Amino acid sequence: MTDQTAIYPSLRDKVVFVTGGASGIGAAEVTAFARQGAKVAFVDIADDAAATLIAALRAEGLAEPHYQHCDLRDIAALQAAIATVAQDVGPITALINNAANDQRHRYEDVTVEYWDERQAINLRHQFFAIQAVAPMMKAAGGGSIVNFGSISWHTNNGGMPAYTTAKAGVEGLTKGMARDLGPFGIRVNTVIPGWIMTQRQIDLWLTPEAEANLMQAQCLKTKVYPDDVARMVLWLAADDSRMCTSQLWVVDGGRL
Ligand SMILES: NC(=O)c1ccc[n+]([C@@H]2O[C@H](COP(=O)([O-])OP(=O)(O)OC[C@H]3O[C@@H](n4cnc5c(N)ncnc54)[C@H](O)[C@@H]3O)[C@@H](O)[C@H]2O)c1
Numbered sequence: 001m002t003d004q005t006a007i008y009p010s011l012r013d014k015v016v017f018v019t020g021g022a023s024g025i026g027a028a029e030v031t032a033f034a035r036q037g038a039k040v041a042f043v044d045i046a047d048d049a050a051a052t053l054i055a056a057l058r059a060e061g062l063a064e065p066h067y068q069h070c071d072l073r074d075i076a077a078l079q080a081a082i083a084t085v086a087q088d089v090g091p092i093t094a095l096i097n098n099a100a101n102d103q104r105h106r107y108e109d110v111t112v113e114y115w116d117e118r119q120a121i122n123l124r125h126q127f128f129a130i131q132a133v134a135p136m137m138k139a140a141g142g143g144s145i146v147n148f149g150s151i152s153w154h155t156n157n158g159g160m161p162a163y164t165t166a167k168a169g170v171e172g173l174t175k176g177m178a179r180d181l182g183p184f185g186i187r188v189n190t191v192i193p194g195w196i197m198t199q200r201q202i203d204l205w206l207t208p209e210a211e212a213n214l215m216q217a218q219c220l221k222t223k224v225y226p227d228d229v230a231r232m233v234l235w236l237a238a239d240d241s242r243m244c245t246s247q248l249w250v251v252d253g254g255r256l
Helices: 024-035 047-059 075-088 112-140 161-184 199-205 208-217 226-237
Strands: 015-019 039-044 066-069 094-097 143-148 186-193 248-251
Touching: 015 024, 015 075, 015 112, 024 039, 024 047, 024 094, 024 226, 039 047, 039 075, 047 066, 066 075, 075 112, 094 112, 094 226, 112 143, 112 161, 112 186, 143 161, 143 226, 161 186, 186 226, 226 248
Parallel strands: 015 039, 015 094, 039 066, 094 143, 143 186, 186 248
Antiparallel strands: none
């Protein structure tokens, strides 16, 4: 297989907003949209990673994405960041709710504060980003929203109940908002990554034993990379998926 991928004419000049775009799958999404000629804006708290990504895109001769530091646990800051993008870049017609944090925790240790903080980074901002972009998508006659779920709760993963609960909630968010926003031509979908080989995952969890178990579980016997997920996101943001909404799109090499 070559690494040639599709160009979507409908993504050229589209204003795309990616949360958590500085590293991991989000950075692959920012890069993929930039290569499509989209106008990309992203937020993150990892300023150094964001600067590295922007420099790499510049070196590739691509338009520089709009970056703002924004801690997504702060909803007022998220709303302000979205308003700034709308003013400086243009009305957002593709929202990629990508950011999350899969920090492990023992259920015995979870406090009310920790539980709420995990929902704030893994679920709450997705809803408020949708609420903030919906008026501009309505005015534009439509839009595409991609929410990030996770395979982890589908496969009964333990060791992070606040995360798996939030990620299950993402699927409910998608289905409820797809109904409310469908009449305005706004599509809402969930992407479910399998185990994706970001640098963070490789550094933290990829042991020879874990890789052997993964290859046993996947139908396709190669690891899944951030670019594989970004390609799905491009298609969901493009007009090519115009009648697809309220669905789960699984990129996992065949585990579920
Ligand atoms: N990598 C996987 O194997 C995998 C598996 C299942 C689901 N997912 C989901 O895919 C999405 C991307 O995952 P990833 O592996 O690239 O994650 P990651 O942890 O590597 O990157 C997440 C990005 O979000 C940013 N971020 C974290 N907290 C933030 C905050 N409070 N405010 C703003 N930005 C913040 C981080 O700095 C980082 O750039 C997530 O929703 C994740 O749950 C990933």
